[in-house]
Amino acid sequence: MNASTQPVVTAHRPEFASWLGNTNEITRTFLAAGSIPDLINLAGGLPAPELLPTDQLASIVEEVIRQHPAETLGYGPIEGLNDLRLTLAERFSTASLRLKKENILVTTSGMQALDLLGKVLLNEGDPIACQFPTYLGALDAWRPRQPRIRNVAFDSADFDAVAALKGVKFAYSVPNFSNPTGKQVTEPVRHALVDAALASGTWLIEDDPYGTLNFDGQNPPRLINLASNNNAAEQYNGPIVYLGTVSKQIAPGLRIGWVIASTEMIEALTLAKQGSDMCTSGLTQRVALHALRNGLIESIQSRAVDLYRERRDVMCKALSTHLSEWYEWDVPIGGMFVWAHARNPQLNTNELLKHAMQNAVCVSPSSVFDATGTHQQALRLNFTLNPPEKIIEGVKRLASATRQLMESN
Ligand SMILES: Cc1ncc(COP(=O)(O)O)c(C=O)c1O
Numbered sequence: 001m002n003a004s005t006q007p008v009v010t011a012h013r014p015e016f017a018s019w020l021g022n023t024n025e026i027t028r029t030f031l032a033a034g035s036i037p038d039l040i041n042l043a044g045g046l047p048a049p050e051l052l053p054t055d056q057l058a059s060i061v062e063e064v065i066r067q068h069p070a071e072t073l074g075y076g077p078i079e080g081l082n083d084l085r086l087t088l089a090e091r092f093s094t095a096s097l098r099l100k101k102e103n104i105l106v107t108t109s110g111m112q113a114l115d116l117l118g119k120v121l122l123n124e125g126d127p128i129a130c131q132f133p134t135y136l137g138a139l140d141a142w143r144p145r146q147p148r149i150r151n152v153a154f155d156s157a158d159f160d161a162v163a164a165l166k167g168v169k170f171a172y173s174v175p176n177f178s179n180p181t182g183k184q185v186t187e188p189v190r191h192a193l194v195d196a197a198l199a200s201g202t203w204l205i206e207d208d209p210y211g212t213l214n215f216d217g218q219n220p221p222r223l224i225n226l227a228s229n230n231n232a233a234e235q236y237n238g239p240i241v242y243l244g245t246v247s248k249q250i251a252p253g254l255r256i257g258w259v260i261a262s263t264e265m266i267e268a269l270t271l272a273k274q275g276s277d278m279c280t281s282g283l284t285q286r287v288a289l290h291a292l293r294n295g296l297i298e299s300i301q302s303r304a305v306d307l308y309r310e311r312r313d314v315m316c317k318a319l320s321t322h323l324s325e326w327y328e329w330d331v332p333i334g335g336m337f338v339w340a341h342a343r344n345p346q347l348n349t350n351e352l353l354k355h356a357m358q359n360a361v362c363v364s365p366s367s368v369f370d371a372t373g374t375h376q377q378a379l380r381l382n383f384t385l386n387p388p389e390k391i392i393e394g395v396k397r398l399a400s401a402t403r404q405l406m407e408s409n
Contacts, residue, residue, distance in 0.1 A: 017144065019143050019144045019146060022143060025350075026350065026353065026365060026367060026368050029353055029354070029357060030043065030362070032357075033357065033362045036357065036360055036362075037360075038360055039357075039360045039361065039362055040360060040361045040362070040386065040390055040393060040394035040397065041362050041382075041385060041386070042361060042362060042363050042381045042382050042383075042385075042386070042391075042394045042395075042398070043362040043363050043364045043380070043382065044382055044385060045179060045248075045336050045337070045382055045384075046252070046382070046384065046385045047247075047248060047251070047252070047304070047384060047385070048304070048307055048308070048311075048384055048385060049385075050307075051300055051303060051304055051307065052251050053250065053251070053296060053300060056296055057250075057251065057287060060287050060290045060291070060296075061283070061287060063290070064283065064286035064287060064290060065283065068282075068286055071282045071286060072282045072283040072286050073282070073283070074282065075278060075279055075282075076279045076280075076282040076285070077279060078270050078273050078274050078278065078279055079104070079105050079106065079266070079270050079273075080104065080105060080106025080107075080258070080279075080280060080285060081106065081282060081285045081286070081289065082101065083289055084106055084285050084286075084288065084289045084292075085101035085104040085105075085106060086101050087289060087292055087293065088104045088106075088244075088258050088260070088292075089101050089103060089104050091292065092224075092242075092260055094225060094228075096225070096228050097224065097225055097228040097236055098228075098234060098235050098236055099235070099236055099260060100235055102235075102263045102266060103235065103236050103260055103261060103262070103263060103266060104258055104259070104260055104266070105258065105259040105261075105266045105269050105270060105273070106256065106257075106258050106280050106285055107256075107257040107258060107259060107273070107280060108255050108256075108257070108276075108277055108280045108281070109245060109247065109252075109255040109256065109257045110137075110207065110209055110243055110244070110245035110247065110257040111137055111141060111257075112255075112257065112273070112276065112277070112280075113243045113257050113258075113259050113269075114137065114138050114141040114142070114207070114243070115141045115276070116259075116269045116272045116273055116276065117141075117170070117205060117241065117269070118141055118142040118144075118145045118147075119145075119272040119276075120265075120268040120269055120271075120272050121169050121170055121203065122142060122145035122147050122169060123145070124145065124146045124147075125146065125147070125148055126145075126147050126148065126168075126169045127147065127148045127149075127150060127167055127168045127169065128142070128147045128148070128149055128150065128168050128169055128170055128171070128172065129149075129150045129152050129164050129165055129168045129170075129171040129172070130149055130150070130151060130152065130171070130172045130371070131152060131153075131154050131171075131172060131173045131174060131178065131185070132151035132152055132153045132154075132370070133151075133180050133181060133366060133369035133370055133375060133378075134149075134151070134172065134369055134370070134371065135174055135178075135179045135180070135207065135369070136179075136180075136364075136368050136369055138172060138207070139369075139371055147169070149371040149372075150164070150168065151370065151371065151372070152164040152171075154173070154185050154189050154193075155183065155185075155186070155189070159189065159192075161189070161192035161193050161195065161196035162196045162199070162200075164193075164196070165193070165196045165197060165200055165202045165204070166200070168202055169202070169203065170202060170203035170204065170205055170241075171193065171197065171202060171203070171204045171205065172205045172207065173185060173193065173204065173205065173206055173207065173223070174207045174208070174209075174210070175190060175206060175208065175211075175220075175222070175223060176208055176210050176211040176214070176219055176334065176335070177210040177211075177213060177214075177332060177333075177334040177335025177336070177337070178210075178335070179209075179210070179335075179336075179337060179380075180337055180339060180364065180366070180369045180380035181337070181339040181380075182330075182332030182334070182335045182336070182337040182338060182339055183330065183332065183339070184219065184220065184333070184334070185220075186220065187220040187221070190220055190221065190223055190226060191226060193223060194223050194226040194227045194240065197227070197239045197240065198227060198238070198239065201239060202239060203239050203240075203241055203265070204223060204227075204239055204240050204241070205240075205241045205243065206222060206223040206224055206240055206241065206242045206243065207243045208222070208242065208243060208244055209243075209244070209245045209247060209248045210248060210334060210335040210336065212248070212249055212301050213248065213301075213304060213305060213308060213334045213335050213336070214305070214333065214334040215305055215308065215309040215312065215333055215334050216333045216334070217333070219334075222242065223240045223242070224236075224238070224240040224242040224260060227239065227240045235263075236260075236261075236262065237262045237263070237264075238262065239262075240261075241259060241260070241261040241265055242259070242260040242261070243257065243258070243259055243260075244257060244258045244260070245257040245258075246288050246291070246297075248336070249297050249300065249301060249304075250288065250291050250296065250297060250300060254284040254287060254288055255280075255281070255284060256280065256284050256285060256287075256288040307384075308336070308383070308384050310388075311383045311384060311386075311388065311391060312331070312332065312338070312383050314383070314388040314391050314392065315338055315381065315383040315391050315395065316329075316331050316338065318391060318392045318395035318396070319338065319340065319381075319395055321395075322395050322396055322398075322399040323340070323395060323398065323399050323402065325343075326342060326343060326344065326347060326402050326406070327340040327341060327342055327343060327379070328340070328341050328343055329341065336382055336383065336384045337380050337381060337382055337383070338380075338381045338383060339378055339379070339380055339381075340378060340379045340381055341377060341378045342377045342378065344406075345377060346406075346409055347377065347402070347405065347406065348376045348377070348405075349363075349365035349366055349367070349376055349377060349378060349379050350365050350367050350376050351405055352365065352379070352401060352402060352405050353365050355401035355402075355404045355405045356397070356398060356401040358401070358404075359397040359398070359400050359401045359404075360397060361394045361397035361398050361401065363379045363380070363381055363398060364379065364380040364381075364382075365378075365379060366378035366379065366380070381398075
């Protein structure tokens with residue numbers, strides 16, 4: 001058929017699903033960021049590119065394809081490769097946390113785990129409790145399921161874990177160096193959350209991509225470890241669902257994550273995963289397994305901790321020099337982010353983003369970490385991606401943008 005004889009399409013096309021209408025101006029601004037030359041990106045949550053183990057991964061890829069052609073190049077089990085599940089079960093087991101491979105699901109990244117949890121737990125309108133402010137990707141993963149989100153500030157003086165978890169399908173927490181605030185949930189709050197989950201039976205999701213990036217010491221115990229003390233002799237069967245990923249530990253491009261949970265939850269997630277991607281790449285599972293078994297993860301971790309501590313210090317010093325008139329922040333002891341809170345309530349960070357983009361610096365305004373979009377007084381600043389001189393220049397540009405915004409008010 002040539003162009004002139006093609007029928008004119010006049011029929012009304014079905015509409016896209018309603019949740020797609022919920023995107024906002026901020027998301028569009030981020031999408032435009034890629035086209036701005038010399039933009040300094042303080043918005044993302046990306047590892048330093050110089051830490052990516054390029055040569056090691058290239059030779060591991062060759063080795064695992066030659067040694068395991070069927071596993072790396074074929075379809076595999078939905079739950080993940082046996083060897084990887086066994087290795088993860090062993091790595092996370094303790095005297096009181098008894099894990100078998102049936103407690104482990106390998107996922108195509110941490111994001112997939114969040115998506116699958118939404119798939120198996122949420123019906124439209126179900127209530128969930130999220131540590132506030134909340135990881136943007138979790139909000140994105142659950143938005144199509146249209147839950148009712150209860151924002152809970154775990155660090156507020158009147159935090160009440162029993163009230164927070166009452167009646168919800170699940171509660172969501174990033175206890176170590178949270179995205180976006182970089183803060184840790186304190187040990188008493190961890191105990192309170194776990195006790196409330198054990199008493200009510202509510203699922204409690206412990207999302208932990210940043211736990212290995214502690215610059216100054218040891219983390220408080222994991223929620224899943226706190227929940228397992230009571231039944232030391234038995235295989236883990238508690239309400240905590242622990243999520244891990246290699247994205248911040250090796251390379252986000254591998255897209256390997258894992259869920260540690262009761263077998264009942266793993267079985268439900270496996271059914272959901274079958275309809276999502278059938279299986280995670282055997283190639284990148286084998287690569288991750290190799291990295292876990294041969295100490296690659298630990299060697300990257302110790303370099304990452306040193307490099308990121310230094311970059312955190314560079315950023316906090318630059319913030320003190322150029323931005324302390326307008327913002328306050330806590331120095332994070334780990335992770336990838338500083339959370340800068342505006343001193344003046346008139347300083348609206350959605351508005352600031354426009355000025356920041358004109359000054360060729362991109363930051364994440366707090367509204368994207370709030371399901372209601374109403375928190376507009378803070379910024380998430382990433383310190384891991386850029387070298388010191390770019391961090392300093394980015395902060396200077398942010399100071400110019402803030403000055404312009406405040407003068408225009
Ligand atoms: C809190 C949190 N959870 C999950 C993820 C997802 O990580 P990935 O999908 O790369 O494994 C991220 C990534 O930034 C994150 O910050």
